Amino acid sequence: MDQINSPVLQKHLNEHILLVTLNRPAARNAINGALTAALGQIVEDTESNPDIWAVILTGSGDKAFSAGADLREVADGRVAQLSTPRGGFAGFANFQRSKTWIAAVNGPALAGGMEIALACDMIIAADTSIFGLPEVKRGLMATEGGLYRLPRVIPRAIALEMIATGNPISAARALSLGLVNDVVPADKLIESAYRLASGICENSPLAVRESLRIARHAQAWPEERLHREGHEALAKLAKTEDYQEGPSAFLEKRTPKWTGR
Template sequence: MSDKIEQVVTVERASEHVVLVTLQRPDARNAINAAVTARMRDIVRETEADPSIWAVVLTGAGGKAFCAGADLKEVSEGGIAGLIDPDAGFASFVHASRSKLWIAAVNGFAMAGGCEISLACDMIVASHDAQFALPEVKRGLIAAAGGLFRLPRRIPRAIAFEMIATGDPITAERALALGLVNCVVAKDDTVTAALALAEKVCQNAPIAVRESLGVARRAIDDTEEALDSLSNAAQDRVMLTADFAEGPKAFVEKRQPNWVGR
């Protein structure tokens, strides 16, 4: 992997089980280009393969933008194909198969594909000045990276339709009131708050969290019968883990559990 690809997205271990992924193109408002897409493909695969990673926080550098979406300069030069992975979609992320928890730390605006990336995460922590928008229709485009169906699942349909049809942004405070984001914090605290949320999740049994999220992510799409079957299968897998025995034992012994993730 070239240095150029490495530096457009950085990864650092924030703690034993949490990593921080940062889009590093602040001069381009962290817009997604082919290099970012290639790097994100590797990062998703690496975090999925590493059993010591239980949660990931995704943010953007520079303090002004989480992500502005596609790099329109690269698109205008015919490079749109490089921004879309055949299996994982835009930025090698929006349709990627992921079992680990991802939290978006939106410190600034999340526009177009940037908003869609945040919608593909499991949780969102936003700064007070964050904005969310799907402005594609203003340019004769559509939000084809998941925004058209994920946004109406996350907020009231009428509001989602308004955002999609007008392309106008909403503030962090309105996003919180609508249930789009988990919390709104001071700008300088955005990443810290997202990491703290990740750490709180990591106090729990990692396989139980992953299996629970795996079912919960399907809650809107599948029938109750199908979800009951998925839930039972997840429970069967959890019962085979060492952590399944450790949780009740730690409770009886009045101590913190020692999760091993297997």
């Protein structure tokens, strides 16, 4: 399948930042089997590519980031095709990723679309976007992360209200609740996400990766384990070239040249 007709597009914005685009705009970027397979493969490829340090994930068009699972697939009995063994829903929602993923939410992020955004490390939202888990309105449940990730990132009472009513919130409300990192005009979305990714890539990719690995578990692991894992990770970093490069660049008053090794 050629790139332009692929259900997921990818474009290198620079040597370390990849832009990944859900590409089913006519279906509001709903998740079907082909998109799941394509996105799952891209996640695997980014994990194994040492030159990719950050990924921006967005949707095609201006109608939606993603409306979640393609209900036609569900109705036709093909729901199993919407997950992969390693990545879960969309080949993404439960993938144990080490690279930084930033959701650039360009429109409504609903149901599984919101769960994909929640699975990312950070979210930049267009001012036209909304966020919601409307599964209960269809007799379904947000079992791909929505039910447990949302109450971790916004106040419990608000999360339970969103889950029980299925009603969405605006981008501005999402920002006030801490669900998203920033809200920007739609035409500045990718630029803003790229600026955030670039700031991350100014740092040691190994240090960022290990720091995020532990921070992602901050609410699940006991403090003793978090402390131990942090020191073990630092001991591993001490054996790398980048660990030596950081202090050397500081003393020499120059910009560090990270290698990821």
